[in-house]
Amino acid sequence: MNYDLEERTKKYSFNIIEFLLKINRNDINKNLISQLIRSSTSVGANYSEANAASSRKEFKNKISICRKEIQETKYWVELIAKSNPEEKEKLRKLWAEAHELTLIFNKISTSLNKIEKL
Numbered sequence: 001m002n003y004d005l006e007e008r009t010k011k012y013s014f015n016i017i018e019f020l021l022k023i024n025r026n027d028i029n030k031n032l033i034s035q036l037i038r039s040s041t042s043v044g045a046n047y048s049e050a051n052a053a054s055s056r057k058e059f060k061n062k063i064s065i066c067r068k069e070i071q072e073t074k075y076w077v078e079l080i081a082k083s084n085p086e087e088k089e090k091l092r093k094l095w096a097e098a099h100e101l102t103l104i105f106n107k108i109s110t111s112l113n114k115i116e117k118l
């Protein structure tokens with residue numbers, strides 16, 4: 001199986017955007033939407049930058065940012081689910097993908113730390 005994390009993070013951003021275009025723009029959602037769009041799209045952008053890194057240190061830094069941004073994304077997805085219970089099932093899928101990406105970025109980070117100790 002060919003696995004492209006850069007493409008996967010981009011697809012996740014597209015899925016978030018597609019979902020957010022369909023939900024109600026009330027006073028609460030406006031801020032949550034803004035926060036979620038920033039954090040979710042940042043993951044793919046930073047992973048793309050990591051792949052173009054000119055040093056191991058730069059790569060590690062960008063992966064660290066990916067980890068933080070995907071954690072933040074999970075947070076905003078949970079808040080949107082709370083304020084939009086009718087969308088809970090769609091958001092559960094988006095949260096599950098964010099969780100998988102969290103595990104992937106944690107594994108990359110752990111592997112980088114092990115390599116540094118060698």
